[in-house]
Amino acid sequence: MFDQIFGNYLVKTGRITKEQLSDVIESESKVRVKLGLIAVAEKLMTTEQADEVNNLQAIRDRRFGDIAVEKGYLTEAQVGSLLKKQGNIYMIFVQNLIDKGLMTLEQVDEALKSYQDQQGFTHSDMDDLVSGDVDRTVRLFLPSNTELCDKHCGIAIRTFLRIINSGAYVSKAYLTDTLKIDNFAMQQLAGDHNIYAGFAGIGNSLLTIANPFADEEFETVDLDALDAVGEFTNCINGLFASELGNEGVDMDMLPPAFYEKASRITGNQFCVFPIHVEEQEIFFILAIDSIISVN
Amino acid sequence: MAKILIVDDSRTSRKMLRNILESNGHEIIDEAVNGQEGVQKFQALKPDVVTLDITMPVVDGVEALKMIKALDPESKVVMVTAAGQKSKMIECIKAGANEFLTKPFEQQEIVDVINKMSN
Numbered sequence: 487m488f489d490q491i492f493g494n495y496l497v498k499t500g501r502i503t504k505e506q507l508s509d510v511i512e513s514e515s516k517v518r519v520k521l522g523l524i525a526v527a528e529k530l531m532t533t534e535q536a537d538e539v540n541n542l543q544a545i546r547d548r549r550f551g552d553i554a555v556e557k558g559y560l561t562e563a564q565v566g567s568l569l570k571k572q573g574n575i576y577m578i579f580v581q582n583l584i585d586k587g588l589m590t591l592e593q594v595d596e597a598l599k600s601y602q603d604q605q606g607f608t609h610s611d612m613d614d615l616v617s618g619d620v621d622r623t624v625r626l627f628l629p630s631n632t633e634l635c636d637k638h639c640g641i642a643i644r645t646f647l648r649i650i651n652s653g654a655y656v657s658k659a660y661l662t663d664t665l666k667i668d669n670f671a672m673q674q675l676a677g678d679h680n681i682y683a684g685f686a687g688i689g690n691s692l693l694t695i696a697n698p699f700a701d702e703e704f705e706t707v708d709l710d711a712l713d714a715v716g717e718f719t720n721c722i723n724g725l726f727a728s729e730l731g732n733e734g735v736d737m738d739m740l741p742p743a744f745y746e747k748a749s750r751i752t753g754n755q756f757c758v759f760p761i762h763v764e765e766q767e768i769f770f771i772l773a774i775d776s777i778i779s780v781n
Numbered sequence: 782m783a784k785i786l787i788v789d790d791s792r793t794s795r796k797m798l799r800n801i802l803e804s805n806g807h808e809i810i811d812e813a814v815n816g817q818e819g820v821q822k823f824q825a826l827k828p829d830v831v832t833l834d835i836t837m838p839v840v841d842g843v844e845a846l847k848m849i850k851a852l853d854p855e856s857k858v859v860m861v862t863a864a865g866q867k868s869k870m871i872e873c874i875k876a877g878a879n880e881f882l883t884k885p886f887e888q889q890e891i892v893d894v895i896n897k898m899s900n
Contacts (some may be wrong), residue, residue, distance in 0.1 A: 521860070541887045541890075544885050544887070545883050545885065545887075546864070620813050648884065674787075698794070700793045700796070700797075708791075710792055713792045713793050716791065716793075716794040717791050717793045717794055717885075720791075720863050720884065721838070721863060721864070721884055721885050723863070723883070724862075724864035724865040724866065725864050725865060726865065727813050727863075727865030727866070728865035728867070729865075730866040731865055731867050731868075732852070735863070736868060738868075738869070739836050739863065739865070739866065740836065741790055741836055741837060741838045742791075745800075749868070757853075759810030
């Protein structure tokens with residue numbers, strides 16, 4: 487994910503063009519192979535086992551390697567070896583920048599330092615970012631105001647990457663009392679906490695969720711498209727409620743609500759987690775133990 | 782081949798289930814968008830299998846399950862649930878649910894469960 491975040495920083499600061507970034511990212515996808523495919527190619531897993539683990543990932547907030555170990559298909563050592571073979575996506579990104587003659591290694595280092603200064607990240611944060619590990623990266627963009635909020639946002643982006651688009655990336659989450667939007671699909675979770683969670687967008691940006699999730703070609707964000715977004719939200723909230731359930735916290739999910747023509751969400755310091763996908767921006771909205779209203 | 786009634790408030794889920802089941806030789810005799818409509822259609826159509834979403838407006842899946850089982854204790858009802866609905870699932874088991882399907886859908890799981898129900 488940091489390849490996309492840093493790549494977009496390079497574009498915004500005029501170091502490379504948008505077209506050059508697209509070319510570099512496209513080259514990455516040609517050399518980056520999914521862990522399951524490598525495991526099958528190495529004859530460590532059968533195709534059926536890899537498919538089973540991929541399917542389980544959709545309903546459990548766990549990594550491919552963790553589930554494969556739990557099922558007894560791979561050992562920890564084999565997962566480590568496969569991850570090494572898969573390679574660090576950020577390093578592949580930097581290698582591509584250099585190989586294509588777009589930047590020198592010194593220029594990349596200088597840009598990385600500028601990015602660190604601009605974002606106020608520590609050296610340890612930067613180690614997390616360049617590690618290529620999605621979980622270590624996402625952690626730095628979470629709101630960190632409450633453990634519940636971080637947990638829910640973390641599940642949302644990991645599920646998004648797994649089910650909707652693995653090329654998505656995030657901006658720093660923030661708290662606000664108001665957000666301008668055009669449409670919104672959300673679900674309330676009631677019980678030991680009262681939570682509103684969902685996705686909001688401007689224009690047709692929510693189609694980046696609706697179309698892949700429903701396997702349809704909606705052209706506008708109508709009620710059918712919002713229904714698909716609502717179902718995806720339901721999957722995220724289910725994973726979150728499941729985690730809370732394991733900790734003895736009881737939550738009940740209510741039917742999703744849809745706002746086809748909205749103008750604003752208002753509330754008391756609710757969380758907005760921006761997700762960038764296919765050159766669009768969408769917002770994961772989360773209000774924990776506070777009420778939001780939609781106009 | 783089973784004659785199936787799909788009860789789910791989500792058009793997306795109804796369509797996904799219909800596509801998977803029809804492409805595996807089953808017949809969708811009708812759809813309902815909430816538990817109340819689902820119970821009415823169950824009475825009128827007598828399907829072989831009912832798929833019943835747990836989270837629905839008007840009458841939810843748990844209440845609809847109880848009503849269907851009261852009408853016909855031998856009815857075959859597959860509850861559709863998201864992860865994290867453990868307490869609701871326990872309530873459904875107590876009310877006589879025959880099987881469960883978890884969202885997001887996995888094609889083979891759906892086919893296996895419905896084939897098992899219709900044999």
